[in-house]
Amino acid sequence: SEFGITLFDRIKRPIQLTSEGTGFLSLITPIVESVDSLKIQMDYPDRKGAFVVGAYPDLALHHLPETIREFTAEYPDVHLRLVARPYMQLIQMVKSGEVDLALCSPPSSDESSLVFNELFQYNVVLMTPPGHELLKEHPIRLKDTSSWPLILAGPESQTRRRVEQALKDEAITYNIVLEMDNTELIKRYVEIGMGVAIGADFTLHPEDHHKLGVTRLDHIFSKSTIGICTLRGKFMGRAVGSFV
Structure with missing residues (x-):
């Protein structure tokens, strides 16, 4: 073999691992299991991860509890952190990357680094x-x-x-x-x-x-608008997409 060892004793029936083969198997098994685990996690990336949501205190109180309860029940391995802040703080936290998304009013038109998608209107x-x-x-x-x-x-x-x-x-x-x-x-x-x-x-x-x-x-x-504010070009994992 490439490693200069004999893995199998082909004389014995049934074919058995040699002592070197047994040692090699003990070394390679954790690596194979790790690769399998990685493949499973990459196949279901929306089931893992962490992200931070910012929102107005009123939204956190009135609109988000049921949504978060349902999300955490369906995605127990995703760590979601909720931060309740007023408007200007939320905008700054989106721009600095402290939160992945904010539920708030639209940013001003000169905030070209931000993207806003409407969720609902209110009176x-x-x-x-x-x-x-x-x-x-x-x-x-x-x-x-x-x-x-x-x-x-x-x-x-x-x-x-x-x-x-x-x-x-x-x-x-x-x-x-x-x-x-x-x-x-x-x-x-x-x-x-x-x-x-x-x-x-x-x-x-x-x-x-x-x-x-x-x-x-x-x-x-x-009427005014509440929506999702994010940083333009920021990568959003599938977990964030599932929450949205």
């Missing part, structure tokens, strides 16, 4: 305590809301920025009494009458409509 809504006076207005004007204490998301929220820009464009004076990134707390403080809130309708559960007065503000704010 901006007014949330009030049930039976609130604002609910009698048809349609509700933005200046009508300024007569009441406002509860808004934190300064990095895209919806918050749109609301404040619209108020400034109309030179409307407003009073923010509470700002926080936890929408469940925002809804709770609206419910107890601390103020009225303007936010995204994807944060609402069916039961919220029994606790709050909810009115869409389509005549003031156009």
Whole structure:
């Protein structure tokens, strides 16, 4: 043989391994098994691996739990890490490679290094305590809301920025009494009458409509988009594709 050893004793019947052949077999067996294992893993690469998903806290709370539960049940050997951050942090994390993809609003048009694919659209809504006076207005004007204490998301929220820009464009004076990134707390403080809130309708559960007065503000704010933001040219394994 190429190694200068005799592997088989062909005189004996049945043919048997020589002592050198037995030693060679013990050395080569782990290598063959490793190659077989590698082939299996390469045949099913979507069943292995790791990736990081970034998302708005509201998306992580309202939209992702069931998706992640189903994914981890189907792909138990894929390590998925979820990071909840506001918009600007998510964009920076995509650009730096800290996350493989982010579920967020579209990046600005000058962000040529990023790719965005739409998932769904959402509406901006007014949330009030049930039976609130604002609910009698048809349609509700933005200046009508300024007569009441406002509860808004934190300064990095895209919806918050749109609301404040619209108020400034109309030179409307407003009073923010509470700002926080936890929408469940925002809804709770609206419910107890601390103020009225303007936010995204994807944060609402069916039961919220029994606790709050909810009115869409389509005549003031156009629909907005949530989608998948990735770094242009970044390799995405099959595990990421399966999650998407």
